[in-house]
Amino acid sequence: MSNRYFDDLKVGDRFKSDLFEVTEKQIIDFARDFDPQIFHLEPAGGEQALFKGLIASGWHTAAITMRLFVQTLSFAEGAIGLGVDELRWPNPVRPGDTLTVETEIIDLRLSRSKPNYGIIRLRNVTTNQRGEIVQTMTANAMVPRRAAFTD
Numbered sequence: 001m002s003n004r005y006f007d008d009l010k011v012g013d014r015f016k017s018d019l020f021e022v023t024e025k026q027i028i029d030f031a032r033d034f035d036p037q038i039f040h041l042e043p044a045g046g047e048q049a050l051f052k053g054l055i056a057s058g059w060h061t062a063a064i065t066m067r068l069f070v071q072t073l074s075f076a077e078g079a080i081g082l083g084v085d086e087l088r089w090p091n092p093v094r095p096g097d098t099l100t101v102e103t104e105i106i107d108l109r110l111s112r113s114k115p116n117y118g119i120i121r122l123r124n125v126t127t128n129q130r131g132e133i134v135q136t137m138t139a140n141a142m143v144p145r146r147a148a149f150t151d
Contacts, residue, residue, distance in 0.1 A: 003076040006118030006145045009105050017068035017101040022056060024095035030060040055092035061099075061135045062087065065126045068101040075143045082119065082140040091132045098129040106138070110145075117142045 024043070031040030035057035043054040070079065093099065107121035119142055126135040 004074050004143075005076055006108070006120065006143045009108060009120060011105055011108055013105040015072050015103045017072040017103075020064055020068055020099045022060075022064065022093055022095060022097045022099060024054060027054060027056045027060065027093075027095060030063070031057055035059055051092055053094060055094055056097075058087075058089040058135070061089060061093050061126065062137070064093075064099055065101050065124055065135055065137065068099070068126075069103055069124055072101065072103065077144045079120075079141040079143050080117075082142055084137055084139040086136065086138040088136045089134065090136070091128070091134045093128065093134050097134070099126055099134065101126045111142060114142070116145055116147070118145055119143075 028041055031037065037057075039051050039055055040057050040060075073079065102125050104123045104125075105120055106123055109119050111117040111119055119140055121138070121140050124135070124137045124139070125133060128134050
């Protein structure tokens, strides 16, 4: 569905994204720009660290999650992030992992200050090809309502 609106959602709705394969190059390029730690930059450096190999930055995982969330829900005019209350990375992402995101709508309310928008509370769970959870997050976002329903 394209151009999704607040009014198209109900509590308990679940959406599953397409797959996204993470490459070694992506991990290193992201780390070089945003999280230059040895276990994100060099396979050999990661071997000596706690993770026993190259892993993606948690922030890289969060960026991939955001991409998959946005592509899957495809809100008209986009979703305006209002904050993340919980963000966890229980397992590392490694080169060759294929990620998917499941989004659950956990609360809905109309915006009091912007009547053309609603506020959604959502939970994203990002998993790899083995079904291991690599990220969880609970967040709030403001999304547009259909013009016909505005006050």
